[in-house]
Amino acid sequence: MIYKSQKKNQFVVSELMLKTDKHKVTTVIGVPKENQETEKRVPITPEGVSLLVSAGYRVMFQKGAGLTINYSDSYYAESGAEIVDTAKEVFQADIILKIMPPTLEEVEIMRPRTSVYSFLYLHNLSRTLLEHMMEKRINALSYELINDDTGASPFVTAISEIEGASSITLAAEMLSNANGGKGILLGGIPGITPAEVVIIGAGVAGIMAARVAIAMGASVKIFDNDIIKLRAIRHELGNPVYTSTLQPKVLRNVFRSADVVIGALQYINKIHFYRISSDLISEMKEGAIIIDLRMEQGGCFETTMEACLPGHPSIFEKYGVLHFCEMSLSSRVARTSSIALSNIFVSMFNAMGDSGGIDHFARFDRGFASGFYTYSGKMVNSYVASHFNLPVSDIGLYLQGF
Structure with a gap:
């Protein structure tokens, strides 16, 4: 066998003998309109559509789907997309690109063996939905479960960068009088102590939040139980940042003085779960702010987990602490997020076309392959299977030559 080696492109690992002419690709990609009251992001931009069409794909785009990122239907049409009126038409495509996981109603109108890509959002899934997807042999892929050469998800990395940076600008707004805050300037000025920002989680989102907070002059403390991550963040950001493991006594003292606490722990495919207890939050000073960046994964705090329940407000006060629990902070900067996602999709679909x-x-x-949680009528991801108590199979059994 002769293999094409392109290490620089994390998505391209293809066999030369299987390489096809991009212009012969006949795959149809469908982009439906999301519930735009809760989700503003769009998986592909007009520029991305143009590149996919030039690679041989057909792109069906539901009317009005791009308005939340200020792209008109005519812009998408000029880029080569086929604008259709209804979701039913879009869901006849070979591949469905979504942000939110498919609903039971959407699965009903999909063709059997359709492939649907979305974020995982476990709280939006159900055993009934998954069983119906498997009955129709729907191939469901989650962006969070895809891995690159480093073992990280490129989608999670991109969104975490955006949300980490956005969390600090949001915190600065929420601390102001205009938004019901205590009227504190995040960075302070000479003679006035800056706000204290505590970040739980030293991953990509935590690093970005810390970098922006330090740049604005805030006092920053980061907690994580991964010493390697703490060491890396200390080397990257230098002495201005305080780092510590998740020691209960240390956390209690820090929470008592914190002005802003940001939850940035990752829970996808993790064995151990760390959630901050309501006891610590009850001891925070009145007017402090909590911003949870992991609501789609169940939340980083006991007090924010309840915001995952249907009908619960995403911004609420408990123990005198203002909680911000929107499902996706990156949806507040939907255009930037959509461009980031579109860039990854173009690379991925070009590699897919090369591979056949x-x-x-x-x-x-x-x-x-690790991104799929249902494939060929089977549950193939242990993380999702364990959450819904479903039997799991190895996807390699259904991929010849895997």
Whole structure:
């Protein structure tokens, strides 16, 4: 066998013998309109559509889907997308690109063996929905579960960068009098102590939040139980940042003085779960702010977990502490987020075309294959399977030559 090696492109691992002419690709990609009251992001921009169409794909785009990022239907049409009126038309495509996971109603109108890509959002899934997807042999892929050569998800990395940076600008707004805060300037001025920002989680979002907070002059403290991450963040940001493991006594003292606490722990595919107890939050000073960046994964705090329940407000006060629990902070900067996602999709679909389609791509790129949680009528991801108490199979059994 002769293999094409392109290490610089984390998505391209393809066999030369299977390489096809991009212009012969006949795959249809459908982009439906999301519930725009709760989700503003769009998975592909007009520029991305143009690149996919030039690579041979057909792109069906539901009317009005791009308005939340200020792109008109005519802009998408000029880029080569086929604008359709209804979701039912879009869901006849071979691949459905979404932000939110599919609903039971959407699965009903999909063709059997359709592939649907979305974020995971476990609280939006159900055993009934998953069983129906498996009955129709729907291939469901989660962006959070895809891995690149480093073992990280490129989608999670991009969104975490955006949300980490956005969390600090949001905190600065919420501390102001205009938004019901205590009237504190995040960075302070000479003679006045700056606000104290505590970040739980030293991943990509935590690093970005710390960098922006330090740049604005805030006092920053970061907690994580991964010493390697703490060491890396200290080397990257230098002495201005305080780092510590998740020691209960240390956390209690820090929470008592914190003005802003940001939850940035990752829970996808993790064995151990750390959530901050309501006891610590009850001891925070009145007017402090909590921003939870992991609501789509169940929340980082006991007090924010309840915001995952239907009908619960995303911004509320408890123990005198203002909680911000929107499901996706990156949806507040939807255009930037959509461009970031679109860039990744174009790279991924170009690599997929080189490989000869989804099945061939999954066969030779294990990081991509790991993104599926249902495939060929089976549950193939242990993390999702354990959450819903479903039997799990190895996806390699259904990918010849895996």
